[in-house]
Amino acid sequence: MKVSIDPKYCVGHGMCHLNAPDVFGLDDDGHGVALEGEIPSALRESARLGSESCPQQAISIEE
Amino acid sequence: MQQVRTIDIDINGEDYVRRPLDMEAAAREAGPVAWTESNGGHWMVSRHAAVIEGLRDADTYSTEKFLDENGQLAGGIMIPTVPFYRYLPNESDPPAWNGFRKSIAGHLSPGSVERLQPVIDQYTAEVIDEMIELGEADFVMQVGSPVTAKVTLHLLGLPTEDWKFYAKPIHLLFADGASAGPGVAAIQERLSSTITERRAAPQRGMIDDLIATELDYGPMSDEDVKDLVFDVMVGGFDTVAGLMAGSLQWLQDKPDLKTRLLEDDEFLQTATEEFLRYISPAVGLSRTATTDYPIADQQMHKGDRMYFMYRSANWDPAEFDEPETMRLDRRPNRHVAFGAGIHRCVGSNLARSIFQTVLRQFLTRVTDYEVVDFEQYKMTNNNAGFARMIMRYTPGTRIDSSAR
Numbered sequence: 041m042k043v044s045i046d047p048k049y050c051v052g053h054g055m056c057h058l059n060a061p062d063v064f065g066l067d068d069d070g071h072g073v074a075l076e077g078e079i080p081s082a083l084r085e086s087a088r089l090g091s092e093s094c095p096q097q098a099i100s101i102e103e
Numbered sequence: 104m105q106q107v108r109t110i111d112i113d114i115n116g117e118d119y120v121r122r123p124l125d126m127e128a129a130a131r132e133a134g135p136v137a138w139t140e141s142n143g144g145h146w147m148v149s150r151h152a153a154v155i156e157g158l159r160d161a162d163t164y165s166t167e168k169f170l171d172e173n174g175q176l177a178g179g180i181m182i183p184t185v186p187f188y189r190y191l192p193n194e195s196d197p198p199a200w201n202g203f204r205k206s207i208a209g210h211l212s213p214g215s216v217e218r219l220q221p222v223i224d225q226y227t228a229e230v231i232d233e234m235i236e237l238g239e240a241d242f243v244m245q246v247g248s249p250v251t252a253k254v255t256l257h258l259l260g261l262p263t264e265d266w267k268f269y270a271k272p273i274h275l276l277f278a279d280g281a282s283a284g285p286g287v288a289a290i291q292e293r294l295s296s297t298i299t300e301r302r303a304a305p306q307r308g309m310i311d312d313l314i315a316t317e318l319d320y321g322p323m324s325d326e327d328v329k330d331l332v333f334d335v336m337v338g339g340f341d342t343v344a345g346l347m348a349g350s351l352q353w354l355q356d357k358p359d360l361k362t363r364l365l366e367d368d369e370f371l372q373t374a375t376e377e378f379l380r381y382i383s384p385a386v387g388l389s390r391t392a393t394t395d396y397p398i399a400d401q402q403m404h405k406g407d408r409m410y411f412m413y414r415s416a417n418w419d420p421a422e423f424d425e426p427e428t429m430r431l432d433r434r435p436n437r438h439v440a441f442g443a444g445i446h447r448c449v450g451s452n453l454a455r456s457i458f459q460t461v462l463r464q465f466l467t468r469v470t471d472y473e474v475v476d477f478e479q480y481k482m483t484n485n486n487a488g489f490a491r492m493i494m495r496y497t498p499g500t501r502i503d504s505s506a507r
């Protein structure tokens with residue numbers, strides 16, 4: 041599984057980080073930064089929760 | 104495309120003031136987007152998915168004010184258009200918006216707010232000291248508004264002892280409807296003269312950084328600084344106060360939840376989002392379509408006014424299971440209480456920190472409060488909150504935060 045944030049839509053709600061801090065961080069402006077590369081299986085549930093919680097639907101998941 | 108779906112709702116009407124939640128439910132039931140003829144005619148974007156869809160692409164809508172073909176002022180974030188003052192960055196479009204937003208965003212980022220935490224703690228303690236011995240107080244103007252105002256003024260680099268000069272007129276702006284009284288004019292004048300003084304003799308506050316900002320086309324004008332500072336004040340004071348007041352009112356007879364909020368950090372986080380969703384201090388704001396584009400099954404046309412209904416979206420059963428039930432552990436919680444798209448609240452980090460700090464300190468120090476009287480804002484289509492919320496409680500003792 042891989043996750044990515046579309047910078048065109050991310051406006052820094054920070055909800056991804058709030059709901060899944062182990063997968064999503066925030067940069068200095070509060071925009072989401074996703075964990076790079078393959079998401080370890082232990083974090084997949086968290087990645088899904090984080091991406092679902094984005095109000096902009098800016099996060100996509102590649103299974 | 105379907106034919107135009109219409110609905111008969113006057114967002115400035117008596118009915119909407121009296122039964123806002125019913126009217127919003129009716130709008131959602133009619134469809135994701137519907138047209139109303141009232142207030143000059145505008146779309147009502149009521150469902151969660153439609154609000155996000157409609158605000159995602161920044162180039163499809165404008166928040167700027169302009170003169171229409173009859174020479175009348177039009178556009179902006181309110182329906183009908185409010186002539187008094189411009190809110191920045193709220194009433195600007197890209198590319199100008201980019202520079203304005205950037206000039207304030209750094210001061211309100213998660214990192215900046217974290218550094219401000221000791222200040223938030225201190226003003227909260229001081230403000231509670233001022234009311235704790237009284238046994239009865241108006242939470243809105245004796246706790247919620249002053250803490251938010253003092254923290255904001257501190258951040259801006261303006262004298263915090265002047266908080267009432269700013270907070271009272273802004274409170275009236277919300278409580279009595281969108282009429283800008285003499286108090287707001289006085290704020291504008293004071294800001295203008297302060298900016299002139301500070302351009303000549305800079306100090307060290309956010310206002311000085313704004314004055315020194317270089318935009319793509321040159322230095323930031325005094326007028327722009329004033330409009331930015333005014334937006335930061337209006338954006339924060341009463342919205343945060345209303346969120347706190349509504350939350351404490353709901354919590355007053357729930358001792359177990361109060362205890363858990365004090366002990367469980369993660370619960371406090373999810374609860375904050377749920378209070379935001381349920382209370383939705385920002386009810387709805389407007390845009391003008393810049394192009395023909397669809398939202399859900401309806402076609403917007405260039406020049407159409409659109410009212411984006413944040414509270415309605417937050418109560419949409421298609422997105423939230425049992426939206427009328429407050430579930431403090433709700434997750435995920437994709438509320439749009441801070442709006443959506445590029446204008447989405449730049450103060451949200453500060454709002455959350457102030458809210459959480461006050462909630463915890465207040466619940467710790469004022470353990471037995473009871474709301475004995477309250478009055479909601481007269482107008483409800485832009486903001487939800489309280490003209491006042493009188494609480495009675497066993498008097499406590501000061502902790503003399505001035506010594507710190």
Ligand code: HEM
Binds near residue numbers: 204336448449
């Ligand atoms: C619970 C408290 C708050 C709520 C519910 C709230 C809500 C909102 C909403 C819905 C918007 C979008 C406006 C639109 O759609 O046109 C917004 C924008 C904004 N808010 Fe807040 N706000 C809160 C607190 C604050 C605070 C504390 C500040 C200041 C420090 C602030 C400053 C702003 C500014 C400057 C904008 C305009 C941003 C832009 O246009 O890019 N807000 N807020």
Ligand code: SF4
Binds near residue numbers: 072096
């Ligand atoms: S929740 Fe969405 S919009 Fe917010 S920071 Fe994360 S990716 Fe960006």
